[in-house]
Amino acid sequence: MKPSMLAKLDxxxxxxxxxxxxxxxxxxxxxxxxxxxMTREHAEIGPLVALFKEYQRAQDDIxxxxxxxxxxxxxxxxxxxxxxxxxxxxxxxLDLQKMLLPKDVNDERNIFLEIRxxxxxxxxxxxxxxxxxxxxxxxxxxxxQVETVSESASDLGGYREVIVRLIGNxxxxxxxxxSGGHRVQRVPATETQGRIHTSACTVAVMPEAxxxxxxxxxxxxxxxxxxxxxxxxxxxxxxxxxAVRITHLPTGIVVECQDDRSQxxxxxxxxxxxxxxxxxxxxxxxxxKEAATRKSLIGSGDRSERxxxxxxxxxxxxxxxxxxTLYKLDFIMDGELSxxxxxxxxxxxxxxxxxxxx
Numbered sequence: 001m002k003p004s005m006l007a008k009l010d011x012x013x014x015x016x017x018x019x020x021x022x023x024x025x026x027x028x029x030x031x032x033x034x035x036x037x038m039t040r041e042h043a044e045i046g047p048l049v050a051l052f053k054e055y056q057r058a059q060d061d062i063x064x065x066x067x068x069x070x071x072x073x074x075x076x077x078x079x080x081x082x083x084x085x086x087x088x089x090x091x092x093x094l095d096l097q098k099m100l101l102p103k104d105v106n107d108e109r110n111i112f113l114e115i116r117x118x119x120x121x122x123x124x125x126x127x128x129x130x131x132x133x134x135x136x137x138x139x140x141x142x143x144x145q146v147e148t149v150s151e152s153a154s155d156l157g158g159y160r161e162v163i164v165r166l167i168g169n170x171x172x173x174x175x176x177x178x179s180g181g182h183r184v185q186r187v188p189a190t191e192t193q194g195r196i197h198t199s200a201c202t203v204a205v206m207p208e209a210x211x212x213x214x215x216x217x218x219x220x221x222x223x224x225x226x227x228x229x230x231x232x233x234x235x236x237x238x239x240x241x242x243a244v245r246i247t248h249l250p251t252g253i254v255v256e257c258q259d260d261r262s263q264x265x266x267x268x269x270x271x272x273x274x275x276x277x278x279x280x281x282x283x284x285x286x287x288x289k290e291a292a293t294r295k296s297l298i299g300s301g302d303r304s305e306r307x308x309x310x311x312x313x314x315x316x317x318x319x320x321x322x323x324x325t326l327y328k329l330d331f332i333m334d335g336e337l338s339x340x341x342x343x344x345x346x347x348x349x350x351x352x353x354x355x356x357x358x
Contacts, residue, residue: 107173120199125158137335144168180307
């Protein structure tokens, strides 16, 4: 293990001792905010320090076994202990490295999931509907809430564009690698001659900002238009200017919301989506800077990049970033995404570990 990593672990071990003393001292709860902050810190570094102590014990066991090598009667036993100890140390070192990896501050956030039809006309819009169902089923399996923010339905039942909010612990951590181009190969429902067509959709996964103010939206930079909503909703929704369109002038980002009868609620929803989109732009700019020094297969967030192909005739899904092919397309389209999302997270972690070793 690198000296710098050992030094950091020593510091954390010393800090844990300090926190133990502070939390046990008289008057520790006099300032509840400070007390809660210390308990959170203790909970965060406690497991890491415990693992570090286990690593140190394993190192001590190897040292003791090496001393026994001089005894002919104990040599074979000692050699076995050394080999087992080295394997244990290697595994503990890897576990410690993983725990020391920088955490994504957005991992526990709710997300806005945006799906847009691309090339392929009506078939692309139908596939956008299939993707939405896939993600909604995945959300249900994770017991997340799903809220529709905005939708633009196509004539055949799909979506030209749809935005939903997924509310649940770890939503961003599980779906943050879904941003990009999704390609489908299948015989469309509108195809009379049985030919396979290729269509595409783009998916954007954006962490929800805590507050609109977090992304410093200047009201002077906004153009807010109201208009009469269209679509389902009865007479009332079509008689009032309840729909809202917000344009962020510096970036050109446009957000529309007309799903609620209340103009005020539509404006609030649109501002939340706008904040998430601006935050997403900032994240992608940061990722692009990181990619300039270290190529990232997963974290680029480049939406023009084709990340995945869904081939219905062959029943397979291929993720091109990690060369993963699964012949269980029916299960995947029904929301069974855990094998895929876990593989993407593992690859990303491997990249971070590789960078840590540079």
